[in-house]
Amino acid sequence: MTIKDIARLAGVSISTVSRVLNNHPDVSKEAKEKVLAVVNEYKYIPNASARELVKTSSDNIGVVVRGLSNPFYTKIITEIGARIEEAGYTMVMQQIGTSDDEILTGAMMEREKRLLGLIFLGGRLDYTKEQLSSITIPFVQCTFNNQYGNLDKSNYSSVGIDDNQAAYEAVEQLYKRGHRNIAVLLSGPRDMSVSQVRYEGYLRAVKDFNLESGDDLIISINSYNMADAYTGVKKWLEKKIKFTAIFAISDGLAMGAMKALRDGGYKVPDEVSVIAIDGIEASEYLNPVLTTLCQPMEKMGNRAVELLTDIIEGKKGHEHVVLPTSIRLGESLSALK
Amino acid sequence: MTIKDIARLAGVSISTVSRVLNNHPDVSKEAKEKVLAVVNEYKYIPNASARELVKTSSDNIGVVVRGLSNPFYTKIITEIGARIEEAGYTMVMQQIGTSDDEILTGAMMEREKRLLGLIFLGGRLDYTKEQLSSITIPFVQCTFNNQYGNLDKSNYSSVGIDDNQAAYEAVEQLYKRGHRNIAVLLSGPRDMSVSQVRYEGYLRAVKDFNLESGDDLIISINSYNMADAYTGVKKWLEKKIKFTAIFAISDGLAMGAMKALRDGGYKVPDEVSVIAIDGIEASEYLNPVLTTLCQPMEKMGNRAVELLTDIIEGKKGHEHVVLPTSIRLGESLSALK
Numbered sequence: 001m002t003i004k005d006i007a008r009l010a011g012v013s014i015s016t017v018s019r020v021l022n023n024h025p026d027v028s029k030e031a032k033e034k035v036l037a038v039v040n041e042y043k044y045i046p047n048a049s050a051r052e053l054v055k056t057s058s059d060n061i062g063v064v065v066r067g068l069s070n071p072f073y074t075k076i077i078t079e080i081g082a083r084i085e086e087a088g089y090t091m092v093m094q095q096i097g098t099s100d101d102e103i104l105t106g107a108m109m110e111r112e113k114r115l116l117g118l119i120f121l122g123g124r125l126d127y128t129k130e131q132l133s134s135i136t137i138p139f140v141q142c143t144f145n146n147q148y149g150n151l152d153k154s155n156y157s158s159v160g161i162d163d164n165q166a167a168y169e170a171v172e173q174l175y176k177r178g179h180r181n182i183a184v185l186l187s188g189p190r191d192m193s194v195s196q197v198r199y200e201g202y203l204r205a206v207k208d209f210n211l212e213s214g215d216d217l218i219i220s221i222n223s224y225n226m227a228d229a230y231t232g233v234k235k236w237l238e239k240k241i242k243f244t245a246i247f248a249i250s251d252g253l254a255m256g257a258m259k260a261l262r263d264g265g266y267k268v269p270d271e272v273s274v275i276a277i278d279g280i281e282a283s284e285y286l287n288p289v290l291t292t293l294c295q296p297m298e299k300m301g302n303r304a305v306e307l308l309t310d311i312i313e314g315k316k317g318h319e320h321v322v323l324p325t326s327i328r329l330g331e332s333l334s335a336l337k
Numbered sequence: 338m339t340i341k342d343i344a345r346l347a348g349v350s351i352s353t354v355s356r357v358l359n360n361h362p363d364v365s366k367e368a369k370e371k372v373l374a375v376v377n378e379y380k381y382i383p384n385a386s387a388r389e390l391v392k393t394s395s396d397n398i399g400v401v402v403r404g405l406s407n408p409f410y411t412k413i414i415t416e417i418g419a420r421i422e423e424a425g426y427t428m429v430m431q432q433i434g435t436s437d438d439e440i441l442t443g444a445m446m447e448r449e450k451r452l453l454g455l456i457f458l459g460g461r462l463d464y465t466k467e468q469l470s471s472i473t474i475p476f477v478q479c480t481f482n483n484q485y486g487n488l489d490k491s492n493y494s495s496v497g498i499d500d501n502q503a504a505y506e507a508v509e510q511l512y513k514r515g516h517r518n519i520a521v522l523l524s525g526p527r528d529m530s531v532s533q534v535r536y537e538g539y540l541r542a543v544k545d546f547n548l549e550s551g552d553d554l555i556i557s558i559n560s561y562n563m564a565d566a567y568t569g570v571k572k573w574l575e576k577k578i579k580f581t582a583i584f585a586i587s588d589g590l591a592m593g594a595m596k597a598l599r600d601g602g603y604k605v606p607d608e609v610s611v612i613a614i615d616g617i618e619a620s621e622y623l624n625p626v627l628t629t630l631c632q633p634m635e636k637m638g639n640r641a642v643e644l645l646t647d648i649i650e651g652k653k654g655h656e657h658v659v660l661p662t663s664i665r666l667g668e669s670l671s672a673l674k
Binding site: 021036039040071074078081082085090091092093094095101104108112113226227230255256258259262281282284285286287289 | 377408428432449621
């Protein structure tokens with residue numbers, strides 16, 4: 001039995017059968033049901049496909065995820081996985097801790113898993129050419145770029161948002177509502193991660209809008225965990241620094257902060273306003289709902305795979321894609337009286 | 338350069354080098370730093386390892402995830418991925434929609450990716466022997482079992498909790514606090530998924546404790562999404578059914594319910610108590626914090642890989658592991674006056 005036979009029996013085109021078997025999203029429900037009915041009735045299982053038989057190398061695309069339990073990555077991975085399969089490749093994923101070395105992991109995967117290309121989901125922003133010389137296949141940086149390194153832009157691709165500008169705009173939302181004493185909650189101000197870029201955007205806004213500044217307003221927790229944000233903010237509140245708002249560099253950190261504020265007796269948004277960047281699903285179900293600048297997660301995953309497969313297939317050169325954020329107005333901001 | 342050389346230069350044992358290179362968690366920070374310093378200095382990249390050179394087949398273990406965006410799966414996948422790598426295999430993951438056919442996906446992966454074994458993370462509970470005849474490699478069902486099917490227990494493994502009992506205990510928590518009109522929020526009461534098993538546990542408690550019963554108290558949303566739970570509960574509230582508590586079959590559904598209750602003017606827990614099953618991180622940061630029966634997620638992922646690799650390596654036969662839940666007392670329950 002071939003997919004030609006299935007197409008005939010199901011009364012659909014061969015390409016429709018192929019799309020159904022490859023879990024392609026662009027298939028009508030009816031066509032899908034017809035095809036699957038035939039597949040189930042005849043117990044059709046595709047043998048190693050033609051593509052599989054002629055190829056001499058693997059069809060593996062590696063995905064190195066720095067901190068998989070970060071809820072922000074969940075949607076992006078879902079999208080990356082679906083697009084890799086759809087494009088006819090196999091996703092081989094490896095996760096590393098937030099302080100592990102993704103280059104070493106990527107280089108080892110390249111050889112052990114015979115990868116065609118690599119997507120780094122999260123990572124350091126200070127890679128040097130020398131460090132990356134051990135990666136000899138095309139790669140895409142997803143959600144981050146090379147702000148503090150010296151990579152040649154024509155040798156890799158990236159997709160992300162303008163993190164500095166997003167942070168600036170978040171602080172601007174607070175400024176417009178009268179806030180002048182704005183604390184920033186981050187992983188580290190000089191940790192060479194996205195945290196640092198967003199901190200620099202915060203600093204730019206502080207300067208432009210003439211806001212209060214100083215180390216007292218920096219809540220640095222050396223992590224991206226909700227639990228660490230909770231502990232860090234709780235401790236910081238004991239210092240009784242004057243503040244009316246918190247800009248958290250991620251939704252996850254904001255969730256920890258909001259719980260710490262509540263436990264510390266501070267009402268959000270009546271006494272303290274909170275804004276963040278990311279737009280994960282859970283933060284929409286908080287009480288109050290978190291106001292945040294949403295990253296286009298699905299689009300990011302989609303473009304990361306597109307950029308990589310275009311290069312693998314020789315269709316295009318490397319590109320750097322910056323996508324816009326959009327504000328989700330929740331209930332965590334209020335204007336100062 | 339071999340790992341023997343690295344061990345000598347770093348002043349550690351060969352097995353320590355191996356553990357560091359395989360991202361094994363049981364390595365001291367100092368040893369890790371020493372090894373990575375040498376690796377970086379000499380730009381050591383393991384070539385196809387000995388294992389790789391002698392093997393004739395792949396080392397792929399497939400993971401089919403039903404609904405990756407389910408936050409409950411995130412931690413389990415993290416654990417599964419880490420344990421698969423640690424055991425020297427490669428994780429090939431494929432995600433499917435909540436209404437897609439995981440058997441077809443698994444059977445195709447078995448052939449196309451030349452898998453040694455399969456882990457199904459979430460899936461239908463009514464597989465028949467005939468349906469599974471297309472899967473010829475060992476497999477483990479993670480987080481679910483075959484309650485409504487006819488699989489021979491000696492032909493597959495499973496790891497999960499006692500879903501019926503967990504639901505019973507959740508309802509018992511409400512009963513002990515005086516609640517008699519308890520609504521159940523679920524995907525479907527007869528959908529052959531975990532939703533149905535938990536519903537049956539709810540029914541058992543309703544009978545044992547002589548609680549109010551009837552279709553009016555069933556909020557069925559045909560999905561596991563927060564957004565659908567929100568919409569479903571909001572609509573149900575308009576019917577003005579008499580109730581004082583909601584048992585949600587998952588934390589995600591409870592999150593949607595709590596937002597709907599708030600928007601509908603109901604105070605949790607003063608007017609309505611809410612309890613669920615799962616124990617995802619986000620539900621701990623709600624206001625009020627959700628009370629829930631926690632599944633041992635890391636342990637589940639860990640055991641799933643252990644069960645599968647033991648079978649692949651011929652060490653053991655198939656097993657069925659039932660792990661205990663533990664209650665996380667939040668702030669979403671109150672006693673009726």
